[in-house]
Amino acid sequence: MKKILITGGAGFIGSNSALHFAKNKWKIYLIDNLSRKGSKDNLSKLKKNIQLTFYKVNVSNYSSTSKIIKKIKPNLLIHCAGQVAVTKSVIDPRTDFNSNVLGAINILESIRLFSKKTRLINISTNKVYGNISKKKITQGKKRYSYSHKIKSIDENQPLDFLSPYGCSKGSADQYVRDYSRIYGLDTVVLRMSCIYGNMQFGIEDHGWVTWITILSYFEKKIKIFGNGKQVRDVLFINDLVKLFLKLSKSKKNINTTYNVGGGVKNSLSIIELIDILEKKLKKKNKYEKFKWRSGDQKIYISNISKIKKDLNWSPKIKISEGLDKVIKWIRENDSKIKKILKI
């Protein structure tokens, strides 16, 4: 039986990955420090549904992390643990560094020294590209767009780490690439835009699609930072976990970096999301505008051509269908979500 270790395994991406790999007959090991609201609840759900081994560990602790990796020697390690919010990184860059840079080094060193055959999927972010050039953007009624011929951002975009979160995730991204070059580790880096879906306890700082859907569902006031025309491509979680499984089987991607998201066809601004939710939930949303948050890109849309071609993968779940699934999850768990998120 193949073994997968997921760090941040009780988080949104981690717990959905655990369910998918368990369904595909993998042996599941999870590391999480349970610092995120909702992670304890995700873990209970996992424990009820699948066989797993759980370690409550902070990945910035090398001794504990390396012991686990040395013992398990997983075939695949998906590194999802970390500080996830730009806003929090601005307030507390040291914690962000410890979680994201030290955490990544600890994973890499553990694999290098004790488990060299492990394939590592490192979850990076579009924030490593920074603001990209402001000149190439135009402002429409409800969204920003790329001008000229550029419709999306590919992997050749120069790196420009923006915000402490951008720096810590970017450093980890580059360390992972270099451990592959220098030490021959089997790694893949995924620079992801916005992922949304069930078991995501969205908060104001992270997971905006689900967060706004939750606020809209509970008829709470939505805070819009900036003018609401910010655009991202969004990917439903079920499409992402299928990609992870494909990557676990493919050996041609060693030391490769991919941009991953919903792509041009699945891009969305905040205002557009609010419009869709008003129609779906048949409720008028209340919102208030606040000043732009530092490090917020006006538009980011992933060019996913490279991963489509190499893995024969593409997003299947369109925004409308994905939002229906999220609304159903909120409806089925509404009192729990309300309690966990204190809304």
Ligand SMILES: NC(=O)c1ccc[n+]([C@@H]2O[C@H](COP(=O)([O-])OP(=O)(O)OC[C@H]3O[C@@H](n4cnc5c(N)ncnc54)[C@H](O)[C@@H]3O)[C@@H](O)[C@H]2O)c1
């Ligand atoms: N969700 C997205 O849209 C998105 C987009 C780009 C990149 N990412 C990256 O994907 C990864 C997973 O994100 P997510 O959306 O599942 O977030 P999440 O917050 O739901 O999951 C992260 C999990 O890691 C745990 N954790 C945090 N710091 C830890 C530490 N030091 N040691 C051990 N566990 C720790 C948390 O308790 C949480 O359960 C993160 O690295 C994030 O930066 C996410």
